[in-house]
Amino acid sequence: MGNFGVWIGIFILSIACFIFWSSQPLQYYGEYGPGPGLFPTWLSGVLALLSILYIIDCLRKENRISFSNVIPKGKVLFRVLTVVASIVVFILIAPWTGYLIAGIIVTIIMLLPDFKWYSSLAISTIVTFALFFIFKTLLDIPLPVNAFGW
C-alpha cells in the first residue's frame, strides 16, 4: 500500500480506461476512412498495457518508491504547500481584488517563511508592480482588474 509507483500506475491505468470508455461513442472507421475514435482507442489500449507493466516493474524490490521518499516532511512540505496555496489563492481572489492586490498577497505568502514581514511586503510590492508595468503598460497584455481598473 505504501508503494508510490503502484499508485501512480493505477492512476495512469484509470486515465487509460477513462479514455477508452470515452472514445467508444466516437466513430472508429467510417465510409471515407478512419474516424476520430481510432487513435484514442488504440492509444488508451497502449497506455493501459504500459501502466500495467509499470505497476509490475514498481513491485520489484529495487524499483519500489515509498511514500516517505516522495512526500517531503516538515518545513519543506510546508513550503511546497505554500506555493500550491498561493496559486489557489490567486485564482480565488484575483477576479475581485485585481492583479495588483492578488499579486502582492500571493508573493507575500511565499516570501514570509524566509523574510521579515516588511522585507516580504517590499519585495512583493516591487515584483508585482514591475510585472504589472511590463505586461499591462509596456506590452498591453490584459491582466485581471478590480472595479477600479487595477
Add this chain to the structure above:
Amino acid sequence: MDAFNLLMSGFEIALTWENLLYCLIGVSIGMMVGILPGLGPSAGTALLIPMTFGMDPISAIVMLSGIFYGSMYGGTITTVLVNVPGEAASVITSLDGYPMAKQGRAGVALGISAIGSFIGGTVAIIGVAVVAPQLVKFALAFGPPEFFALIVFGMTMVVGLAGKSIIRGSIAVVLGLVLAMVGMAPGSGVVRFSFGIPHLIDGLNFVTIAMGLFGLSEILLGIEQQMKKPEKPPVVKGLFPSRKELRPSLMSIGRGTGLGFFMGLIPGTSSVVPALMSYSIEKRISKDPKRFGNGAIEGVAGPETANNSFCGGALIPLFLLGIPSSATMAVLLGAFILHGLQPGPTLFVRHPDFVWAVIASMFIGNLLLLFMNLPMAKMWAKVASVPFKLLFPIIIAISIVGTYSISNSLWDVGGLLVFGLLGYFLKKADIPVAPVALMFILGDLMEKSLLQSLALYKGDFFAIFTRPLSGTLLALSVLVITLSIVAGFKSKKDNLVDVEA
C-alpha cells in the same frame, strides 16, 4: 548564391535596432535562465512566450530563440563555478569544469566553453544556412506516411534515450499524445474529451503545459533540494588556455561542432546526448584518459561546443519539417504556431524573410554572447549567488501572470497548477516529463498523418512500410526500440537523466 543573398536580407532585418534590442534581451534573459537554478531552457522560453504576444513574429522568435541558446551559454557558468548545472546539458561539463575551478582555473574553463560555444553555434548556423535550402525539395516530398514514420522514429529516440526505463519513457510519450487528443479531432473536426467545458474545445494550451511541467514542477522540486545557502563562487581570472592546451582544445571544439550539428538533425535527441557523446569521444581518444574527471580542458571544450552546435542543427528539422528535436525546440514550435507561422517545408518559401532573419539574428546573438561571457564572467558569477528562497516566488509570480495572459483567463492559471503537480509527481515516480511536452505538440500532426495514411491505403497500416522513406524510418524505429530493450536487459544502457527540465 541565392541563399547568400537571402541571408544578407535576413541580416538587414535582424540588424534593425528593434530586433537587435530583442536579441540582446533574449540572450541576456537566456543567460540568466541558464545561470539561475530552478529554471531550464524549456521553462525559461515557455515563461517568456506570453511577453511576445504583442510583438511582431520575427522579433518574438528572435527573442525566444535568444533565450534558448543564451541559456546554453549561461548554464555553464554555475556548473563551473559552484557545480550546480543550470540546465541538463551542462551536467557533463561539471565533470571537468568544476575540478578546473577548484584548481583555480575557473576563468580558463569559462573562457574555453564560451569560445567553443561561439564556434560551435556559429558554424552550426552557417550549416543551417547552407544545408537547409538544399533540403527543402527533399522535405516537400514528405507525405503523410513519411511524417507519421518520422514522428514514430523521434518517439522511439525519446523513449530509447530519455529516462530510467523504456516503460517509463513510453508512458510519458503516450501521456503527451493523450493530452493532445483533447479538443477538435484532426480531419473530422469532432470535439473530443472536452466534457462540455468551453475552454477545452480548442484543446489544452501548450504554453500552460510547458510552464507547469517544466517551470512549476522544477520549482517544487527545487524547494526540496536548493533551500540551502548558495556556495560562494571562486575568483574568475585568466580566461584563455595555455599555449600547450590550445591545440587539443581546438581539436575538441572541431569534433564537438560536427557531432552536435549532426545530432541536432535527429528528432528525439536532446543537447544532453551530443554533450555526453562528445565527452566520451574525447576521453576515449585522449592519450591520458585519467585526466578526465580531474580538470581536463577537452572535457569542457568538447561537450560545451557540441551542445551549442546541436541547437543550430536542431533548427533544420524544426524549420523544414515542423519536428522539434528537443523539449525546448517544442516550446519554440509552440511559439511559432502562436504567432501564426507553421513550420514545415513551405516555411522557407512562404516566409523567407522570417526564416533568414531568425538565422541572421543567431549569428548576432552568438557574437553578443561571446562578449557577454568573456569580459563579464565575474558579473554573471554574482548573479549565480542569488538565493533560491528569493528567486522562486518571483518565478512563480511571473508564471502566474504569463499563464493568465495566454487567453486572459484564470482557467490557464489553474492549468499551470494541475500540470505543475502532475510534473512533480511524475518526476518523483521516475517518469520523464520532457517527452510529454514533446509528444503533446506532435500529437495532432501524428494523428492527422496516420489517419491520412490509413485513408490512402484503405486501412492497411502495414502499407506504410512499403514506401522507401517511411519504411526505412519505421524499420529504424523498430531497431532503436529493440536495441534499447536488449541493452536494458543487459544493463549496459547509458541512463541519461530526464532531459531538459
